[in-house]
Every structure is written in C-alpha cells, then in structure tokens.
Amino acid sequence: MSTPFSALHLTSSLLFILSFAPHHSISSTATSAAHDTMFAGQSLTINKTLVSRHGKFELGFFTPGNSRNYYIGIWFKQVAAIQKKKTVVWVANRNKPISADDSSSSEFKLLENGHLVLFMSSYDSNSSPKTTVWSTNSTTSTAMNDSSVKAVLGDDGNLVISSSSNRSTVIWQSFDHPTHAFLPGLKLGYNNLTKTGSKLTSWRNSEDPSDGIYSFEWWADRTFNIIWNHSFKFYTSGVWNGRFFSNVPEMHVGYGLMSSFEFTSYNDGSYAFTYFLSNKSLPLSTFMDTSGQTKSIVWSNEAQDWTMIWSKPLRHCQVYGVCGAFGVCRENNVDSSLCQCLSGFKQRYPKDWSLLDYSSGCVRRTTLQCGNNDSFSKMPNIRLPQISPSASALVVDVARKCESACLQNCSCSAYAYDTNSSSSGGSNIRCLLWYANLLNIEQLAGVEGNDLYIRLAPSQSRLGNSRTKSSSRWTIVVVVLSGTTILLGITILFLLKWWRRRLARRLKQESPYAFLTAFRYKDLKIATKNFSNKLGSGSFGSVFKGTLPDSTPVAVKRLEGISQDHKQFRNEVSTIGLIQHVNLVRLRGFCSEGRKILLVYDLMPNGSLDRHLFHQNHSRILNWQQRYQIAIGIARGLTYLHEECRDRIIHCDIKPENVLLDATFSPKIADFGLAKLLGREFSRVVTSMRGTVGYLAPEWTSGVAITAKADVYSYGMMLFEIISGRRNLKQSKDGKTWFFPTWASTKVISEGQPVLMILDNNLEGNADVEELDRAFRVACWCIQEEEFQRPSMGQVVQILEGLLEVNPPPILSYLRAMVETEEPANFFSEIDTSESIQGYENNN
Template identity: 45%
Template sequence: MIQIPMRPAVSLSLAFVLLLLSLHLHAILPCHAATTDTLSPGQELTGGDKLLSSNGRFALGFFQTGSNFSHDTTNPELKWYLGIWFHTVPKFTPVWVANAENPVANLASCKLLLSLDDGNLVMPSSNNRSSTVAIWSSRATATATSTAASLLDNGNLVLHSASNASDIFWQSFDHPTDTILQGAKIGWSNATGLMIRRRLVSRKNAVDQTPGLYSFQLLFGHGGHTSIVSMYNSSDTYWSSGDWGGRYFSNIPETVGQTWLSLNFTSSEQGKYIEYAVEDPTVLSRGTMDVSGQMKVLVWFEGSQDWQTIYTAPNSQCDVYASCGPFTVCSDVPSPSCSCMKGYSIRSPQDWELEDRTGGCARDTPLYCNGSSAAAGSEHQADKFYPMPSVQLPSDGRSVGTATSADECSVVCLGSCSCTAYSYDDQGGCYIWHGRLLNVRQQGNSVLHLRVAAKEVQGISKTSNRGVVIGAAIGASTATFCLVFLLTIWMRKGKRHGDDAQGGMGVIAFRYAELLYATKSFSEKLGAGSFGSVFKGSLSDSTTIAVKRLDGVRQGEKQFRAEVSSIGIIQHVNLVKLIGFCCQGDRRLLVYEYMPNGSLDSHLFQSNGGTVLDWTIRYQIALGVARALAYLHASCRDCIIHCDIKPENILLDGSFTPKVADFGMAKFLGRDFSHVVTTMRGTVGYLAPEWISGTAITSKVDVYSYGMVLLEII
C-alpha cells in the first residue's frame, strides 16, 4: 500500500488547524440507545428499529425520502429505503442504500432478517424468509451454517459467521452507492473470494435514490495506465486524476494536500483499489458523487450545523458533462446555474427543483422544417437563427469546409432538418451541430447561432431601436467605469510618498482586439485559477505579457476591481507588476509582466516538473516574499491584506526573484483600524485560525499563511 504524501505545509499545520477544528467539528457522541450493533439469527429489524455502531456514529434502519426526509408514514408518494446514515449528525445524511432501485411504499412492509435458507441478509417481499424472492438480498455465498450481521464503527455493514466475526461473507463497503467513507475503497477487489468492482454512482435526484448518470471509478487503460475518472453514462469521461506514477496520480497531489486527505493505492493479488483516508479520523467526513456530477469531499462543522464542501472534482460545475442537460447554457457565476436557450423551456420543473437538470430544456415552437407552420395554418416562414455571443461551443461540432462565409454556413444548416445550430469565424471556419446541444457554457469567446422558429425572433427587430439606446447606455457606463479607475490610479499614484513607487510608468487601458491579437486568440494557456485563466502574449514592442481573463460578469467584476485597486496603485520589486487592463463590454482582462519561471509550487513539488531550487535561491525567495508582505502591511497608504498567500500565488522571474501575485481576495484596512471582520477567503491548509473561528482578522493572517509557505520552502 502506497500513500500519496501530503504537502509539508498541510501536514505540519494540522496540529494547529485540527486543534481548532476540535472545537467546531462534530464530536463523536457516545451511544445512548439500547439498540445493538448486531442482528443475530432469529432477530428481525422492522419499522422504526435500527442497528447502531458501538461508537454511536452510524445507524442502520429504514428511512423515507421527501422534504427534509420527514417520517410521514401516511404519505403514499414517499418511499422507504433500507440504509445507513450518520446517527450523530442532526442533518439526515444517508451514506449507503440497499434497495435504491426497489423502494417500499408501506413502512409496515419494511423488514430485514437473516434468511433461513442460506444465511443472507434479506428484505422479504412478504412473509417469505427466503432470499430467492426478496425486495433486496446480500446474495453472498456463506460457508457457515449460522450467520450474523454487524454495523461496524466505520459505517461498514458486514455479514459474518455467527461464531467467528472475522469470517466475512459480504460487506456494504464492497457495494457502495454514492458515498465513500473513511477506510472504504474504490476499484477491484477479491478479498471475499469474488472479484468485485467498487465505484460510486450518483443518485437520480435529491429524493429519488435510484442510481443516476454519473459515476466515479478506477480505470485501467492500455499499457498499464491507471487513473481515477468521473464518467457520464459510463461512456463520456469528463474528469481524470491523471495516470498513477508510482507515488501519486499526476493531477491530484496539490488538491490532496489542500483537503487533509490521502489516497492509498494498492495493487496486489487481492485487487487494485484506492482507499479514502482522512488525517484525523475523529473528523466526520464523506466523499460523495453528487447529483450534480461533481465528486465532493465534505466535512461536518458543528458551528454551522451543516456539511461544508472542502474539495470538488472537477472544480467547476460547468465542467461536468451534460450537467445542465440539452439546450441549456451553464454559467459559473454568480453561482453554478443552468438556463434554457432562446425558444426553449425547462422540460421538467419538478426535476430541476430536486437538483436533477440532466433533462434539460424542450423547444417551445417546432421548426418550420418539421412542418410546424403548415400545421398551425400560418404563413410559411423559414427558420431563423438567434445569435448567442460569448459562449464556449460544444465539442461535437461538424466542420463544413465548403462554407467560406457566415451566410454559406447558415444555408448549410438550414438544408438539414436535424441541424440545430452553427458557428462561423474567419479563423476556424464553419461548424454545425445536429440534434441535442450539450455543454454550452456562458464564459467563452465564440458566437453560437441557434436555430429557432421564425416567431421566436419576430419581436427582436421591433425592439432594435430600444436595444441601440440600451447598448449605448451600457457602453457609456462601462467607459465611465474604466475612466474612473484610470483617474483613481493616477490620483493615488500622485499622492504617494517617494518610497511608495518605483518607476513612473502608468497603467494602460487596452482594447480587447489588441489583447486578442497579442495572445493569438488566447491560444497559449499558462494556468487557471478560481476566477479565470492566464494566457501568454506579446505586445507590439515584443514585450512578453501574461493576460488574466476573468470569467463571469459578477465574480469577474469583483476580482477585477480588487486587483486593479490594489496592485494597480503600488509597485514593489517583489510584487507582480500590473501593466494594464481591459474592460470592454462584459470582458474583464488584466495584463501583467510575464514570469518565465512560473509559480513557486511548480518548483517545490517535483510532480509539477519544475527546477530543483538550491538553498540560496530558497532563502532569497523566502526573504523576498517577506519583504513584499511587510510593504503591503506597513508601507502603503492603506494596509493591504493579501488573504491568499500560497506557492501558487508566488511567481518567479528569470532570475528567480519572487513576486507576490493574485490580489483578487485582497482586503484593504485603513490605518485607523487594527482589524476587520470579513467572510472567509483563502485556501484550506494556509488559513489562519481566525478565519475558522469567525473572529476579526488582521494582517497576521498573511503572516500565518507565509509561515506555512516557509515550511514548504524548507
């Protein structure tokens, strides 16, 4: 068994973080119920009965889905399931379900017992105690004549010999549903004598426990490649951990270190699997393949009386395949959301309310190509195209090389009744889509022309004049906003003392077309963060730049304002230099000096392929970052608290001089104030205790984060 090493900062900081967590996370409560943890031969589990693990943490019994999982025994629409849940958590949280595909309508019919025929766990369909005709059965091959079932302290339900508990014939950990617990495994195992495939499968929705479309599993490829993947409908992979390299999965080391997790990978005759483990076993946690298609790791916080998500894969909800269903647009801001395209309405509002949006949207008016106009008795009007700007196109478009203009491309699409959209640009040419449109994302640089019935766009031309006025107003307000920023920067630069500035170069307002050309249409990606992506570019004077493109309107605006109002008004040798910005329409871009040696994390952690740093360089980096923080805290007009100091936000120039970057979370603190109360921000593993306890913060939160980085440098 090989354990993926955690980052030093996270490992060494656990003593501090977990000490604080012990005051806020849900503690293990003793079992006060008289209910046993074992179902013995001759016993039955019925109705309101339950098994409790000896530590009181987990319970096995019958539960009912519905609003807040209420136990309304008279409601025929609510179904009953046999399952395991967290017994010490007030928010009902099931972790395993036996009869997910065969729920029971009547509580009086709910019963669990040991079969007289073969010793299996059985939910009989009537008074029949046999496992051959049952609602659910463990279907194990037991060698003992007498069996028993026990709920272990880790939430694992095991079927074992009544005389020898270590002789196990079946266990729930071998048949997970949507949740993995501490000590459980994902992969293949034959520990019980039968090769078993373990994987997580999402639920259909927030109420229906039927298996959904998303799965999380271990994948073995050609040439011995092994990776963890998230899949849609067991065919389309939309997230991967990367290959196993002997010590870790190539795309996981960073995220593992930030979530207090470790993944143990085992490859032996007993099977190939990964094991989920948490540094502190007293912390209540679970890994869940969510209804949304994201794999989430959640921790129970006693203070908020709720589960808090500390890690997701993929990071963005819109990266999940078909997350919003067909004919929808997915947007990450202000929060992950789905909306129907023009001329479409939600297919099943009830499913959307239950967090299942995979059904997507349905067309309101049939296309003329399908005979809708004749059927309606109206004039024959050809279908029209509705432009959807600033979107990310679906990846399954078909190239049409014969179309050399937008008009020709539209004609090709109109020539086929199954064509639903087209896109054309001078560089990429013509692409058309047939059938369902999936994975259209709001943040992008392309225009998708959606095919709709003529009546859907008849009102657009009538309101064109109004649109011009509105567009002019928006354009004027945007220009005013940019001008205010420029004036603010200029005025604040003029008021600084001599040592506040190094160099007199101002901040440049770029046009979007300039940056599009400079970055070759954003073709060379340097990296990505929570708020956008960074691309390499070159100005007309051959100056190499890094352009951060902020995704989303609201969150991008917030990030844009924070960065321009902080790093835009100061300069220091250890702070990344802001060359300029662009705010044109809803586009928000920031232009920085280019750092050829990338970020510090790529050199500290060899999995990222960076250069091994000698001790002289490490010392200079540590000293430079300290100088930058001292400058931000003590030498600027306002105290600037960075709030997210970590190796990823420390960039290195050609001579490995460190420069602190990414001020999107920065907080200004006037000199008349010593502390401030604000929402939690930053990265788990580098957060000072003040963030978690909810008390006021000072510049010391940056010092704490710097200490974690210093440990990693050492």
C-alpha cells in the same frame, strides 16, 4: 479540557456531544439508542435502527428530502442529530423504493442462512406472502445454517455479516458493494480476473437515490474516471505515481485530514486503492455527486455544516452535459442558477430543476417547421460544444452560406463560425453545424468565446421581428424628438451634462461583467494623478487615492506578485465582484493590461482602523460604543466570508490596516479574496504564504493546513488592540519585546484585576463593563493555540451581541515563549501614542 462556551448553541451542542457517546442499550424507537448488532432472526422495522459502537453511523429506514419513498441506508448519526437531515453514505434498495403505504409493514431482516433481506408485505390479505425488495444474495458456500450469524454496523460505516463465533468469517459486507460514497478504509480498484472495476454512481437527485447519469469508475489502466450516461469519459485522474494520481497533485498534502493513501498492486494485474484519516472520529466522505463532480466533504464543528475540501472537475461547467440538452451553463451567474435554457426553449421537467437536477435539459417552446422561414438567435461568448457524431464542419466562401446550410437540413439545431480560422468576412470560412440535441454549452464571463446561432421556429422569428419593428419605431420617435429638440435649441447645461457622461464613458472600456467596470490603465493613471497620493500599502500591493470623471472618489490598489494569466484573473475578479456585504468594501472594477493589475474600490472617508486606534495625527479617538460596534461589524463580515457567501473565503491577513471606516465609522473589511486571486490556495491546503507578524496563527509556522480558524486568531489579536488602543507587540528602550495579550490575561484572569485596567487610557474608563468583559473573553478564546478551542466567527457575533454566554478563558501561557516573561512596572499602563514598532509588519 477547557471550552469557550457554557451555552453556545445549547440544544445543538448537547445533541452533538450525545451523538458521540457510545450506545449500548436497545430501543424500539428511532430516537433512542440502539445496538450495533443484529443476530439471525432479528429485524429492523420503520422505527428501529442500528447504531455503530461509538455512535458515528446509523442504519435504518429513511426518506430523502420531501420524498414519500422509503429506503434502507447508512448515514452519519451525529451530523443528522445537528442538521435534522441525513447525509447518507450507502443505500441498499436505491432502485427499488418502498412506498409510504407499505413502509409500516416492511422489515429488514437477517435470516439464519446469512442473508440480509428487505421484505415488503402485501395488503391483499393477512396470509399474503412477503415480497422480497432487496437481498444481500450472500453465497451459500459461506453462509451459516446454525443460526450463528450476525450483522454489525462498524464505526467505519461498514455493515458486516459474519459468524458469531468467528468474526474473521465474513459472509458479506457493504464495503464490497458501495453505492455512491467512498468512505475511509473502503477499497476501490480493478479485478483483472473478472475484468470489472469498482463503480460509484450518483443519485438521480436529492430526493431520489436511484442510479443517476454520472459514475465514478476504476479502469484497468489504473485510473479513476468520471463517466456521463455510461458512455462518455470527461475526466480522468491520471495514473498513480506512488504518492498521488498525476492529475490530482493536491493529494500529496492530504488536505490536512487524510493521513495516508494506499495503492496495492497484485500479481494478476488487479489493484486496490483506499485512504485513511488522521482523526478517525472526523465525519468525512468522498462521493459521486449529482452535479457530476466527485467531491470530498468534511464536517465543520464551527460552521455546523459540511465543508467541501476537494472536487473534480474543479468547475461545474466542466462536467459533461451538466445542463442537459439545449441548456447553457453559466459558472459566474449573478443569480443562484447554474443552468438556464437557451432562447426559445423551456425546462423539460421543472421539478427536477428545482432539485438542482438539470440533466433532463430543455425542449423547444415551438416545434420547428423545417423551412427557410426559421431564423437564428445569436448567443455571444459561448464555449462551443464538442465536435461529435452529431456535428459536422464544412468550408464556405461566404458567411451567409453557413446559415443556409443549417436551414437546408431539418435536423440542424445551431451553427457557428470557427474563430480559429479566417474571419467571417473572408474566404475559406470554417463553418460548424450541430444536429439534434445540443449538449455542453457554456457561456463565458469574458469576451473570449464564440458566437453561437440557435435555430428558432417561425413563431419565435415573428416575435423577434415584432420586437425589431417596435425597436425601429421607437428609434424613429427618438430621432424626431431629437430633431425637434435641436430646432428648439439645446441649452448649455444639457451640453455640459452630455459631455460629462461621454467623458465618464471614455474612462472605461466595455466590460464583460455587468457588475464590474473594466478600467483602462491610462485613465486610472489620470484619476490618481499618476499615483501620487498614496494611502498605504500591505501584503498585496499599494493603495492610491483617485477621483473618477463623475467626481466619485475611489481607492486604487496596484497588485503585486500576480501569478495568473489575464483570463483566469478576470474570472477570479468576477467572483470577488459578486460578493456583497455591508461590512465588506465594495469592488467597483479592475484593470488588467500586461503586468499592470489594479483593483478599484469605493473610498472610505475615515480611512483605516489603525489610524484611529493608535492615535495617529489628525485621527479621531473612537469611543467605546463605536469600538464595540466595529468589532461586531468585522465579525459579521468574516462570518459572511467563512460561512455564507457562495465561494467561501479565508482572508488570511486580518489586521486593523485592512479594516476601513465609512462616513459613519461602520467597518468594511478590505482585501478579501486577494489571497485566492493571487494564486494562493488555502482551504485545507498547506501553503507557504505569510500574512503580518503579530496576527499570524501558530499553524502558519507549523506547516499544517490553514482553515478559517486562522482568521479567527487574527481577529482575536485585533480585538485586543481595539480594546487597548495599543499595539499587541511593543519594544522597550532596551530592545526587549513585550506581548500585551499575555500581560492582559495574566492580570485579569490570574490576578483578578478589573477588566477596565486593559481599556485604552484615552477613554478614561468610559465603557460598558459587561461588553468590555465579553470582548476580552472572546479575544482570549480566539487566540488559543489549538484550532478546535477557538470559536467560529458566527459564534463570535452571537457572543458579542449577548445572545450566547462565554466561559472565562485560560491564561495565554503558551504565548510567553514568544516574548519576555516579565514586564517592567507600568509598561502597559502608560498611554501608548507610538507608531507600530520597527519591523512589526512583515508582508511577504
């Protein structure tokens, strides 16, 4: 089978290939291959491991993160070889670690009676007995006493103790004792005889695999549920309907990875659930995460990292108690921190927070004195905590009485008005009070939340009063200076500037997002002169040129086919607004009024790439150096979307029309994130959406899952057009359709013609031949029919920058079925100045 690279990530690629090779030899070092079997009397020490038959899983001692404690666990071996860190799926002694001082004297041993035992020796004396840290506690009725037992680590990640002579005699297996991960083939469910259900428990944090506060439990009602602190259920799957759980409808598409789900019911009322993979060698795991979310992750060869394909709940802030007591959750926070402490509070355990474990919450900086001198800090746009035994509600006739009621109770931590009742100035105001710890606070991105008033100590109050007094003094100074300025006279220039600022402010209404502007529709209508100057149209709507009152030129996209409510739309837009990269068009703001949905971008003075490639009127012919840098810039932008930004995005409609050029002809990708914004979910989910004919990857029409490799295919098609300066699809006078990539690959690869023959004739051969050959090879590899043969966009960047070498690609023979197999003489050698063929774009 052909591969696109001869030295792509040479070291990591060799490690990855070797990690899949079968291991049959035994070694005393952790870095060498080991057997998959341990017989009675044998043991593993700190530098020995078991490796499954085909090298997928490894078992041995490990230390999580920067911890100095040691544990026995099972992890994905081939992934660990690449990432230099272990993705652990099972831990034996999760709540009984071995210290670094005791690690060298510890051993994991299979006894003759069929027990696997983790021993730790004492340093008191050489004759001291070994301490048992952990044991399988296999039942003596099935254990062997004739030294005929063995422990085998399977390629499914299951550690099985059985009889050496009869493999079907299973004494113990790790699949019966899962810790936090749900691997394919492992059965979870409920035993109605013992009244117990399967349970997965999260790690405490990334450096501590001990039991965390979140658990994934299977109940008698045939549902799986996520539980906080062993007491509160905040998510349920719903019941099994024969194909999927009612609250997880996306299961029926199988994410393009899971070939089948099995739900088995038994006569005694018990049940079991499991799933299987279509590709058994693919590293994939479902687990109870420390974040409180149940997640499924799959290893991505192109990204050399894990990709999350599923999570419940969908949002972090939907997890109960995710930020702990007095912590506030901000889903779309500009910085990377999900949780922050309320005003007047500090992190209880900063080290835990640095490990993204916020469950310890926050504590007051200053203890409350329980008096009327306490004050309250107002937090706007809050999704209020749930009413619970630690909260109460009362009805008051004056808003001030709500604050007074909280002050009179020493345990009261906060209060709020119920906005669903009458206004705070009217009668019969419903007042909500919270006592002791305050959990589950979320600050919303919009303005739809409530105001929450947090109780602060007198010292915090004085600080606030001091700031108020300082602010008042500053106000007085400003007023005096303003009066003096008025007496001296205000110049005409100042008046004009002041008026322009005021006019600019009128253009926009108050935005709930600090980084975006919420425009009014009537102001955008004026800015675009009633949408009279149309720049173009595409899959998501039409684009119009506009000018803001401060003379800033903008491009206004009027979206079509919006399927979300306005709250969801604003949340999605806020996510897109956070995505910033030098090769992505900047989103300035939006408008959402009724059915009028618009996005406002920076205007790119040199228009779209297609104008310059296909030589439209008044366009400039790009030289080779410009084209090559444009190709690299586009690849960098897509790499950021696929691999680097917080919310990874598949563009789904890469083409020259969606690449804009700034004043220096640097490329900017447009329309990123719009597929998701319009309610079209992609990452590993089958979709019926279609982009533009001529750039669509084969998987769009085959019904399989769409991944980032669909963008790679579209990029390859566009790279051919950057090289040749002509459309890939062309019609002859007799109506036949010809496909340029097939013709080009046949001429250059099969017939050995010089690569310069496919260059745009307008460049008259002026191009760096090495760069041209490299771009041609990349384009061919990008449009391979099989996804796994296409490089990732990160690899494309490295190839184009000359950091990696690329092998000659195969001829694109599969594409011949799409078009005519023979082309007329000189059909593609003629200078192409035509527009795109009729019907070339098919934007659904």
